[in-house]
Amino acid sequence: MSDTTSRTITLTVPGMGSDHCAGIVRETLQRLDGVEEIQTNIASHRVRVSVEEDSGPDGEALKQAIEGAGYDVKAVRGDATQRKIRLNVPGMGSDHCAGIVRKTLERQEGVEGVQTNIASHRVTVTLGKGGPDGDALKQAVEGAGYDVKGVHDESDAEGDDDSQIEKDYLQEARKRLIIAAVPTTLIMILMMPHMFWQPIPGYLAIIAVLAFPVVFLYGGAATHKASWRSLKNGTFNMDVLISMGSLPPYLLGLLGFFFPMTSFIEMAATIMTFHLVGRYLEAMAKGRASEAIRRMMDMSAKTARVDRDGEEVEVPVKELTPGDIMIVRPGDKIPTDGKVVEGESHLDESIATGESVPVYKSEGDSVIGATINKEGRLRVEATRVGGDTFLSQVVKLIDEAQGSRVPIQEFADRMTGRFVPAVLVIALASFLAWLLAGDALRPILEWGANFLPWVDPTAPTPILAILAAIAVLVIACPCALGLATPTALMVGSGIGAERGILIRSGEAIQTFKDIKVIVLDKTGTITRGEPKLTDIVPVEGVEEKRLLTLAASVEDASEHPIARAIVEGAKEREVSPERVSDFKSTGARGVSGKVGEETVLIGNRRLLEEEGVSGLDALEEAKQELEEKGRTVVIVAADGQVVGLVAVADTLKEKSKDAIRGMHDLGLHVVMITGDNERAARAVAEEVGIDEVQAEVLPDGKVDAIKKLQEKHGDHVAMVGDGINDAPALTQANVGIAIGAGADVAIEAADVTLVRGELTAVVDAMHLSKATFGKIVQNLIWASGYNLAAIPIAAAGLLHPMIGVIAMTASSLSVIGNSLLLKRRYTREQPSGEQS
Numbered sequence: 001m002s003d004t005t006s007r008t009i010t011l012t013v014p015g016m017g018s019d020h021c022a023g024i025v026r027e028t029l030q031r032l033d034g035v036e037e038i039q040t041n042i043a044s045h046r047v048r049v050s051v052e053e054d055s056g057p058d059g060e061a062l063k064q065a066i067e068g069a070g071y072d073v074k075a076v077r078g079d080a081t082q083r084k085i086r087l088n089v090p091g092m093g094s095d096h097c098a099g100i101v102r103k104t105l106e107r108q109e110g111v112e113g114v115q116t117n118i119a120s121h122r123v124t125v126t127l128g129k130g131g132p133d134g135d136a137l138k139q140a141v142e143g144a145g146y147d148v149k150g151v152h153d154e155s156d157a158e159g160d161d162d163s164q165i166e167k168d169y170l171q172e173a174r175k176r177l178i179i180a181a182v183p184t185t186l187i188m189i190l191m192m193p194h195m196f197w198q199p200i201p202g203y204l205a206i207i208a209v210l211a212f213p214v215v216f217l218y219g220g221a222a223t224h225k226a227s228w229r230s231l232k233n234g235t236f237n238m239d240v241l242i243s244m245g246s247l248p249p250y251l252l253g254l255l256g257f258f259f260p261m262t263s264f265i266e267m268a269a270t271i272m273t274f275h276l277v278g279r280y281l282e283a284m285a286k287g288r289a290s291e292a293i294r295r296m297m298d299m300s301a302k303t304a305r306v307d308r309d310g311e312e313v314e315v316p317v318k319e320l321t322p323g324d325i326m327i328v329r330p331g332d333k334i335p336t337d338g339k340v341v342e343g344e345s346h347l348d349e350s351i352a353t354g355e356s357v358p359v360y361k362s363e364g365d366s367v368i369g370a371t372i373n374k375e376g377r378l379r380v381e382a383t384r385v386g387g388d389t390f391l392s393q394v395v396k397l398i399d400e401a402q403g404s405r406v407p408i409q410e411f412a413d414r415m416t417g418r419f420v421p422a423v424l425v426i427a428l429a430s431f432l433a434w435l436l437a438g439d440a441l442r443p444i445l446e447w448g449a450n451f452l453p454w455v456d457p458t459a460p461t462p463i464l465a466i467l468a469a470i471a472v473l474v475i476a477c478p479c480a481l482g483l484a485t486p487t488a489l490m491v492g493s494g495i496g497a498e499r500g501i502l503i504r505s506g507e508a509i510q511t512f513k514d515i516k517v518i519v520l521d522k523t524g525t526i527t528r529g530e531p532k533l534t535d536i537v538p539v540e541g542v543e544e545k546r547l548l549t550l551a552a553s554v555e556d557a558s559e560h561p562i563a564r565a566i567v568e569g570a571k572e573r574e575v576s577p578e579r580v581s582d583f584k585s586t587g588a589r590g591v592s593g594k595v596g597e598e599t600v601l602i603g604n605r606r607l608l609e610e611e612g613v614s615g616l617d618a619l620e621e622a623k624q625e626l627e628e629k630g631r632t633v634v635i636v637a638a639d640g641q642v643v644g645l646v647a648v649a650d651t652l653k654e655k656s657k658d659a660i661r662g663m664h665d666l667g668l669h670v671v672m673i674t675g676d677n678e679r680a681a682r683a684v685a686e687e688v689g690i691d692e693v694q695a696e697v698l699p700d701g702k703v704d705a706i707k708k709l710q711e712k713h714g715d716h717v718a719m720v721g722d723g724i725n726d727a728p729a730l731t732q733a734n735v736g737i738a739i740g741a742g743a744d745v746a747i748e749a750a751d752v753t754l755v756r757g758e759l760t761a762v763v764d765a766m767h768l769s770k771a772t773f774g775k776i777v778q779n780l781i782w783a784s785g786y787n788l789a790a791i792p793i794a795a796a797g798l799l800h801p802m803i804g805v806i807a808m809t810a811s812s813l814s815v816i817g818n819s820l821l822l823k824r825r826y827t828r829e830q831p832s833g834e835q836s
Contacts, residue, residue: 012075014169028069070230088150180219211269245473278809304335337384345376434465454800471794475804484779487819492772500755508751512769516716522674533569538644547644615642630683659759702729
């Protein structure tokens, strides 16, 4: 194992629009020495490259390699040569102060640029390789007489910049399209009368001039430049096919100035224009497919009201630090993750959990950034900021999922890796076949002319050869095949995030569909994980309210979980504890105290027998029945006489029964593994309909239990747990599902994290994964079937190149459109656990 350390460099490549393109980028970067790992994500157009710290290439070398493969790089981050650090300097209140700060920082070795903003009191420092860290910069500024209140490394702040890069790319694609579409439209208008009614004088010269900017200048220049770089690099992208489909027709068309022949210039302009139409529409449609991350980031608050020395000050959220006290008014968004220190309210947490019912929050409760305060005024202490917040972690998880690989994708990778060279060979073979054996092949055209108006069996053989070769080049569409998997993942992961379902990888989606056994932890998964008062059984002649008053009054002086459950249960029933004196605790057996003039004793039967309490036998049958249901029972006596018993239990979550019913509807065998005793476990299992129970299993024994289930049922076992105590078992399972809550969402052991703590989310996740994988399969079948059918038709001369380029565009858009249909099946209003 190598001892070398590595660093990660992230590059933004807007033109990397499909897995075919991503494969070319990966192949190019893998040739560089010192590159350890490459992850591509066509949804965000990012390439993450892990390189050796000392001997690996820097960001500039990676950028040059990718551009050499034919793709422009718009941003490089994470490289030591690209670091940016932002300082917050409140005392920098004038240009004079800013000048002092600039000069101070510019003296530091490794500082390449300094930007100051006295309005926001920010200083942004660009650092070269080996430049100082944030602490050194802070010391320098403070040495110049100015306090520094915040230091932020901006090297990984990708979201805002990438969003602008995407907008710029779409704008540029639109501009290229307009510049190409206007001349091409004029060419089409002129072509119709010239061909069918009246020849236009100087027609060839007119269309040659009109088509020149389309094919060679702003319209097609970027395509040809990318093709040339791709060919030099030894890789073949889609631009190569378009260049070879548009340049030869234009150049051949110029021969019409010297020889009488059919013009191909119209075809060249049309092919390039439709290619640019396709690029623009793909960018827009793919933007819709991957909008989940942008929408979630847009939902976050941009500013926060902060208590600074007793005054409310509005600051950008980026400048918050842990410990800041934020003031959140009704209707405001929570600026960042935090803890309520004052006030109470209901919060709309639908952005995090997908649940529209507001959640009550009061002092001590955790809150999630970007959730909405519905009515009360809150003071919230910031606990997590920047990349540590719930929202940032969700975005990271979605990004990982969209950039991950699905095992079925290996098929597409093998096809697209050899696709363009194969198309070039087929195009050349088609050209030679028609050129050398055109007469023998003409019967195909004579047959096709009966129903295809663009087929001309009487055309000269060289023309037929050129048309067939160009048609093969432009009909071939590796983009459709390369978009099949990632677009479905984009849409599926985005829908999941909106519903509180975070799927970390494409592999989990494929594995999920084959799950046969689902293992559930009991406490915190099926049940709430906290005891609750469930039963009150007074003896004959005693009122229920009196029994509960006595029990709650004494237990109110105890901090034991059972005691707190009794007290909270009494308050829910509008029974208030009374003042207690002479309180005593006997450890695990019980408690005692005086309520008014009565001496109250609460505990187990053994304690009460030792104290000489009478009337215990009258409650024995009720006690046993409750214990058989898994309840914990305590007996209450007053002045030596039993008055009744109360029972507490870890109650079921509201939707556990519905969830397990949904799992059975999916054909799953449901197993509960718990550390609780057999009787309590069986009681819960019978109540919710569990198929198999394994009780009294210690945390380290859960892994062995999962292994045994895998031996029995094969590699089709999923485990649902809280993601912390169950981490080893979640890792052992074929699919680990962590039920999280709020900000505790980034659980590394799990393949799937469910933000809302209800099991119905598991059923939702299974339906979503099945639907997403189904879309992947549909897309792959369509894209591969399209190419297998279209290329032979083109080679046979039955497909006009202009029809072919339109069909090529339609193929890519149909794959994206099919993926977007997932959104119609899953809306936020859909009831949890149901498949639409």
